[in-house]
Amino acid sequence: METLYVLRGTSIRRKDNTIQVTLSDGRRKTMPVEAIRHIVVPTGCQVTTDVLAFLSREGVRVSLINFYGEFAGSLEPSWPHTAGNVHLAQARLVMDLDRRMDLARRLVDAGAQNCISNLRYYLYRGKKDLAQAVTQMEVERAKFRRAQNPEELMAYEGRMRQVYYRAWEYIHPKLQLSKRSRRPPQDRINSLVSFANGVVYSACRHELSKSHLDCTLSVLHAPTQARASLALDLAEIFKPILADRAVFRLVTRGELNDSDFEEHPGVCLLTGSGRTKIVEAIRESLDRTPVQGMVGYRAVILREAYKLEAHVLEMEEYEPFIRRA
Template identity: 35%
Template sequence: MKKSYYLFNPVRLSRKDNTLQFTPFDEQGNEAGPCRYIPVETVSDLYVFGSLDANSALYNFLGKHGISAHFFDYYEHYTGSFFAKEYLLAGKMQVAQTRHYTLRNKRVALAQKFIEGAAFNILKNLRYYHNREKDLAASISQIEKYATQISATTEVPELMGLEGNIRQTYYAAFDTIVAGFTMENRSKRPPKNELNVLISFGNMMCYAACLDMIYHTQLNPTISFLHEPGTRRFSLALDLAEIFKPILVDRTIFRVLNKREVQPSDFATDLNGCVLKESGKKTFVKAFEERLKETVKHRTLNKSVSYKHLIKLECYKLSKHVMGIEEYKPFKIWW
């Protein structure tokens, strides 16, 4: 079974026969430990947080086997990805997807679905903790009011403003859900405190996971409906991430902080803001990966599927919608 690999330390990556050779190195470029060999058939993708030394031959090897690599900077910001040549893109799908973007009513209808799914899953999180003696009634009531306004919107910027209000109310409730950490205001580049760091880091991980699943469908990742398509970004992954952030990212944050798996000592503060130390990154990534692998019984398929596979199923549903086969309904937690 293929799996994701996370690279935190400086490593030299090369090909050894039909395996990937990982060689750690120090600041002077000298080997700093034993090499590790991983069969290429077992690798689905790479998440790179440290220095990666590789040549074009290696990337050709990765491309041949359909292995993507996602890169993050010092502040845990997603900076880009390497993908093999698109092997599933179809002209008919691209035309249909573009049409749904250019026709305002079709675009708004899809954008509403993304916010509808996100709001539902956000409320599910809040009600979960409200039923466990966390007083979140005011937040739930306010978000419910915002959610009733989604269907009345007629423009994407109006929807984005509504989404911002929902998120602002939701993030303000984090202080009640999580003990020992305060949210204050949402800050991004760079994050100003621990909760903001985890949200930014987790959102980038979710974005990369959605992007990876889109790659394995006929959808074009640069043509989106809620977020405005732009240069040098795969904005469709941002659309899908709205639905899955409450499920994958936020629940992981609540777990690692409430169970004290991530401690205040796992963060560092400097003049530019707050950052997550390597120890904290490893702990969060481990919990996030466990969340992706967790399975639920799918009501339609009548079998257990992983959260990661749920993202791919969402891509298939979106594909059917733009092709006029079946109306898209956003994923909503049913348990």
């Protein structure tokens, strides 16, 4: 178990050279720190500074999820996995607009193809109303090459995603998502998508940390010191595969109920049970789903990180992962 997901109300403390997790109902579980490389912690948990220092020293990353279920930040291990030659090569790529846009288009186009693949999956299984959306998304996707800078590319991608989200109701009536709302999510589907995207982003950031890439130097999202924007870039590929498909499965199989949501006027949040269901659905794909001879999409994300590093070093052209319907 490389990644540990904890629930709201959990406390984490150090016990000798192990981690002791105490659930809200008083149950305790002790595990060796060597078995953990990443802990995802939502708001409402108790973590001591002693255990944070211990985790940092042992090379364990701690990702923080905010009140709305989105990634809020992380505590990085004290020994980052970086290399000067990769950092310089990555900076040169980001400063070269032509090379930056080439890589950004590859990432956005792969994400678009994975969105289209999601709709085609259900189209091939009798959801004929999705045909028009698929056609329209292909038209919007073809416009990506017109973009002259990352901002224009993201605008084209945003229009494509509007078509994509509006089509969800043709998969299942309860998947209606006419507009994305994030801070705060305003309805059940938005709350599911926001939390699921946060889980995928934290997974992408964790796997990128195993490469020598600098997560603050990105090609699509604006490079900043305050966030791992390269993980946002990489997550463009995997959000449709991991986050969206997890939401589809839970809704179409009727696995969600009223107790999974906490609703107020203009705000809808996931309860502990709702978050657990999303995490388990994504973990199934991350750690157990067979993909191209590998076990789990976590291995695929790591492979993409290494491929990006090779592209940065001009060792090979980056060809992103695309899932077929």
